[in-house]
Amino acid sequence: MTGLRYVYAVCRPLGAPLQAQLTGVAGAPAKLLNHHGLVAVVSEVPERDFSEEALRARLEDLDWLAATARAHQGVIDALTVVTTPLPLRLATVFRDDSGVRAMIESREEHFRAALDRLAGRVEWGVKVYLESGPEESGARQPAPKAASGRDYLRQRRQQTRAHEDQWQRAETFATRLHERLSAFAEDSRLHAPQNPTLSGAAGRNVLNAAYLVPRAHSEEFVELVDRTKDDAPGLRVELTGPWAAYSFAGDTAGETSGGTAGESGAGETAGETAGERA
Known part of the structure; x- marks a missing residue:
């Protein structure tokens, strides 16, 4: 070379x-x-x-x-x-x-310890998106023209409450899903929600997480994620992997x-x- x-x-x-x-x-x-x-x-x-x-x-x-x-x-x-x-x-x-x-x-010491800890394990990524966020909902279902200023304010309050309820349901679902997957996995990491402008993904990112799973148990993990999708109307659950354990390699990348x-x-x-x- x-x-x-x-x-x-x-x-x-x-x-x-x-x-x-x-x-x-x-x-x-x-x-x-x-x-x-x-x-x-x-x-x-x-x-x-x-x-x-x-x-x-x-x-x-x-x-x-x-x-x-x-x-x-x-x-x-x-x-x-x-x-x-x-x-x-x-x-x-x-x-x-x-x-x-x-x-x-x-x-060397760090490499050996990390490789021992990660041996036979892979990383799976799970993302949850709210598909019908406030902007999308408003675009698909325009509010009827208000007869007065009071009617307009009432419509806005109703829309705000509906959006808040929708977001709360999404957060509750994401929290429960993360708890369930974390209980199955050996380790987990919560990442910051993706910026849709950068990721290009449709919808609002509610959960962006990584899970460390023994390779031998990956099929069970995938089935666990698949079973949750029917419980999430209005939400999109995305599974990616298996990957090398980027999220669990400690300070390797930085140092x-x-x-x-x-x-x-x-x-x-x-x-x-x-x-x-x-």
Whole structure:
């Protein structure tokens, strides 16, 4: 290798080979760098695009960022099929192999503990959307023309109460669903609701959560989520996964983010950038 080293994840030695011809960021093949009984999954990327200065400009290019995130996620998905990867931050780049090895040594204890904790487990995402929010309801069912100012105010109060009741029912459903899924899963994380402008998802996001589930119990988890959908009129329940356990990797993404030359971090997590794993 003569270019910079882009690091996707750290994992244990693989029990099965990677997919043949697996390519990652910049179309480069993914390779394995073994060190101290751990494996960094890396590929070579051009300095012109991934130097510290170039990355600052590239990360403002949303098309480039999305394409890079998809390629990054593709490698993580392939790893998840054959092992338990510990994903690193998008655009974690080092000058050479020695920089990657130094990163492994500096975080070796944390890597081993996290890999032990996450072994055989995957992440499932569950989102709940209120499909008929205030704006949508008003657009579909325009209020009759008020005969007077008093009638107009009465109609507005009725609409407000209806919207508040609708939102309260949605929050109650989401809370109960999260409690039920959390009781089944080994761990869970509540994320901030998605911004519909950024996500492109229809409706108002009421629940955005991740659940850590043993791979062997994934089918039961999926069935549990499916059974709840009939109990949610006016709501949309979305299930995504299984993913590598991004939400449960602790501080791995933040503290292992490398950078060219100075090993400084850049970018968001690949899972968040790639459509928040939707």
